[in-house]
Amino acid sequence: MASATKRACDACHRRKVRCNGQQSCGNCSQAGLACTYDAIPQKKGPKGSRAKVISELRLKEHQKKADHRRQDSTHNYGSPASSPSPPTSSGPLTRELVDGCTDFYFAQLYPTMPIMQNEQLWALVAEMDTSVEAYCLLCSFCAFMLIQPGVETKVGQTMEPLVGSCSRTSLGRRLLDEALRKRKSCDYIENPSVNTVITSFFLFGCFFALDKHNTAWFHLREATTLAQIIGMQEEKMYTTGTHLATMSMRRLFWLLFVTERAYALQKHRPLTLHATINLPSVAEDPSKPIAGFIHLVNLYRPFDDTFVGLWNKSRTDCSTLWLAHLQTQLSQALPAVLDGTETQAADLRASQHWLRTIVWQLSITNNFLSSTSSDSSMTFGYPIEIAKDLVAVTSQLSRRSMEVHGVGLIEKIFDVACTLIDVMSCVPMESQNFSVGPQDYLNHLVHLISTLRGGRSRYLPLLITKISDTLPPHMAASITQPMVPIKVEQSPEIPFLQHYDSSETHSSNTSSPYSTPPFLHYYPPS
Numbered sequence: 001m002a003s004a005t006k007r008a009c010d011a012c013h014r015r016k017v018r019c020n021g022q023q024s025c026g027n028c029s030q031a032g033l034a035c036t037y038d039a040i041p042q043k044k045g046p047k048g049s050r051a052k053v054i055s056e057l058r059l060k061e062h063q064k065k066a067d068h069r070r071q072d073s074t075h076n077y078g079s080p081a082s083s084p085s086p087p088t089s090s091g092p093l094t095r096e097l098v099d100g101c102t103d104f105y106f107a108q109l110y111p112t113m114p115i116m117q118n119e120q121l122w123a124l125v126a127e128m129d130t131s132v133e134a135y136c137l138l139c140s141f142c143a144f145m146l147i148q149p150g151v152e153t154k155v156g157q158t159m160e161p162l163v164g165s166c167s168r169t170s171l172g173r174r175l176l177d178e179a180l181r182k183r184k185s186c187d188y189i190e191n192p193s194v195n196t197v198i199t200s201f202f203l204f205g206c207f208f209a210l211d212k213h214n215t216a217w218f219h220l221r222e223a224t225t226l227a228q229i230i231g232m233q234e235e236k237m238y239t240t241g242t243h244l245a246t247m248s249m250r251r252l253f254w255l256l257f258v259t260e261r262a263y264a265l266q267k268h269r270p271l272t273l274h275a276t277i278n279l280p281s282v283a284e285d286p287s288k289p290i291a292g293f294i295h296l297v298n299l300y301r302p303f304d305d306t307f308v309g310l311w312n313k314s315r316t317d318c319s320t321l322w323l324a325h326l327q328t329q330l331s332q333a334l335p336a337v338l339d340g341t342e343t344q345a346a347d348l349r350a351s352q353h354w355l356r357t358i359v360w361q362l363s364i365t366n367n368f369l370s371s372t373s374s375d376s377s378m379t380f381g382y383p384i385e386i387a388k389d390l391v392a393v394t395s396q397l398s399r400r401s402m403e404v405h406g407v408g409l410i411e412k413i414f415d416v417a418c419t420l421i422d423v424m425s426c427v428p429m430e431s432q433n434f435s436v437g438p439q440d441y442l443n444h445l446v447h448l449i450s451t452l453r454g455g456r457s458r459y460l461p462l463l464i465t466k467i468s469d470t471l472p473p474h475m476a477a478s479i480t481q482p483m484v485p486i487k488v489e490q491s492p493e494i495p496f497l498q499h500y501d502s503s504e505t506h507s508s509n510t511s512s513p514y515s516t517p518p519f520l521h522y523y524p525p526s
Contacts, residue, residue, distance in 0.1 A: 010039045091182075092174045093139050098125055101145040108404045109145075111344045114290050115198060115252045116141075117244060124195075132186045137195050139179035140202035146172030147209045148406040149454030176206050192226040194249055200226060201256065209406055211458070213267065220263060224256050224272045235277045243284075251280050251290070254297050261300045261308075262351075265358055266411075268312045275301055292344035299333050299351055302326055311362060320368040320378060323359055327377035330356050342401040347409065349393040350402075354412035356386050357419050380427050387420045387441040394448055403453045410455045417445040418466055425470045442467075443479055 011033045012019035019025050024035035102121055127134040146168040179199065188196040200223035207216035231237045232253045238246045257273045264271055282291050307326075309315035334352055338345045360382050363369055373379050390413070394402065402409055424438050446463060449455040467476045 007037070010036045013039065091135075091139075091178050092171060093128070093135065093142065093178065095125060095128075097142055098128075098138055101142045104145055105141075108343060111290075111292055111341050112296075112347055112405065113255055114293055115201075115248055115255055117248060119244065120248065132182055133188065133193065133195050133199075136179045136183045136186075137199045137202075139175045139182070140199045140206065143172045143175035143179060144202040144205045144209075146175065147206050149209070149403065172206070173210075176203070179203065189226070192229050194230065194245075194252065197223050197226045197230065197232075197252060197256075201252075201259070204259075208408070211407075217263065217267060217269065220256075220260060221272070224260055227253060227256055228272065233273065233276045238277065247280070247284050250277065251293070253277060254280065254293075258296055258300045261303050264308055265303065265311060270312070271305055271308055274304070292338065292340035292348060295334055295338070295348055296351065299330070299348070299355060302329055303355070307362075310366075311358075318362070318366050318368075320363075323363050323366075323368060324375050324378055326359050327356060327375075330359065331377075342398060343404050345393075346397050346401040347405055350390070350405075350409050350412045353386050353390045353393070353416060357383060357416050360386070361419065381423060383416070383419045383423045384427075384438045384441070387416055387438065387445065390416055391441050391444045395444070399451065407454050407458070410449060410452050410459055413445055413449055413452075414455075414459045414463060417442060417449070417463060420445070421466055421470050424475075439475065439479065446479060 007013075007021070008019035009021075009023075009025050009028060011028050012025060015027070017027055019027060023037075027033075028035035098121075102118075105116070106118070124134040124138055128138055129135075180203070183199070188199075200219050204216050204219040204223060207213075207219060227233070232249060238250055240246075241249075253273070257275070260269075260271060260273055263269065279294055279297060280290055282294065284290075306315065306317075310318050330352060334348055338348060356377075360377065363378060364380075369378055369380050371380055376382055376385060394413070420438065420442055424442065429438060446460070446467075449463060450460045467479055470476075471479070
């Protein structure tokens with residue numbers, strides 16, 4: 001065991017924070033800084049901004065490594081050595097803003113999109129004044145963080161001082177425009193890199209959150225095309241380069257894989273990526289477990305060209321047995337207890353029940369349902385069971401764990417609710433007496449959408465309109481009135497996730513991958 005010293009390390013002394021005196025100390029380990037005791041003790045000076053200090057420390061550390069990173073051109077997360085038209089310092093992107101967005105990313109979003117590591121991000125910061133590629137990636141990265149409705153604060157500090165007088169969304173739009181403008185000055189299409197793929201992915205996320213789906217689809221297809229040009233779909237691509245670079249690139253491929261499939265189901269688009277490489281390993285980064293990310297990939301793997309072809313009506317070779325088997329796969333795809341973060345659990349469970357709804361919709365389209373089927377997934381009332389399971393999950397989750405996924409998760413809940421409304425309008429409802437039933441599930445989902453950030457303004461009016469137009473007046477009136485959410489108890493032998501303290505402080509060590517991809521789909525009421 002390393003012996004403790006009697007003074008603070010250089011980084012803790014510079015940041016004016018308490019140090020445990022170990023090598024390496026806890027603060028440096030969490031911030032991704034080198035822990036040294038080289039500085040000569042001096043008299044105390046005036047206190048400064050801790051956020052600014054840590055940004056400076058990271059910058060100095062990674063500036064020393066920038067030249068070495070450029071040598072690994074194939075897997076490099078820095079930009080090419082010759083970068084045209086260096087970015088100007090007068091733009092909206094600042095190192096303090098990058099620092100705040102980075103803290104939020106590792107505390108909340110890394111579990112759903114584990115494609116960037118501390119070292120890679122701060123290598124980009126070291127190059128942002130000289131590399132257009134690094135500058136554009138950081139602009140799109142920060143724009144994505146600010147435009148998402150679930151972004152509230154950075155860890156330990158509000159982001160208000162970093163944003164200034166304008167709103168987060170306004171600053172996010174400025175950064176988005178800046179990334180698009182500066183990107184025109186480099187030939188990223190003819191000379192793509194992993195960085196250009198990540199930039200296109202974040203641009204997709206921005207336009208998805210802004211409800212500009214044609215532009216969002218363009219940038220998602222751009223990201224998958226650039227990934228294929230690089231060769232990310234070939235396993236041999238991952239046999240060279242540093243462990244950090246290949247690990248992150250593999251995760252990026254699977255993130256694009258999941259995102260494309262989810263968006264293809266939403267917008268009836270074709271697929272370009274297939275399961276041609278190995279999955280990430282749970283053991284490759286023990287400090288940041290990615291089991292939840294791998295579960296998400298496995299949820300979407302069955303939705304291949306065959307299913308998408310049937311969904312898009314370009315194929316007709318569908319069968320009741322095949323769809324029933326797929327429903328069984330989805331029901332058993334996740335373990336009874338998820339060992340991960342609460343944000344991961346929210347995304348995984350919502351995705352699971354949304355996909356069950358998608359398969360049921362394909363079943364009814366092909367006239368495979370029957371009121372007398374012994375398989376409940378092949379009956380007309382199956383969406384009631386799905387809604388019950390979704391209510392049971394969401395009643396145990398904190399609002400924050402759901403809001404962090406932005407509109408993508410809200411849209412999944414919205415689609416399940418719309419399907420439930422359609423079923424309630426045509427399937428005879430048994431007398432419930434005092435038991436919980438479909439009307440209660442719908443009440444809960446309406447209340448949930450109305451309380452989640454981004455749900456009330458965009459999705460609640462659509463849902464209320466569908467209720468009024470579809471359900472009998474007396475039932476619609478009772479649902480659209482102010483309501484109290486219900487709790488549906490799950491079977492005690494099948495808990496859906498481990499106990500979470502919703503008030504706990506999340507850090508990059510406790511949370512980590514999967515905005516739906518965070519941004520999955522939009523289904524207007526039929």
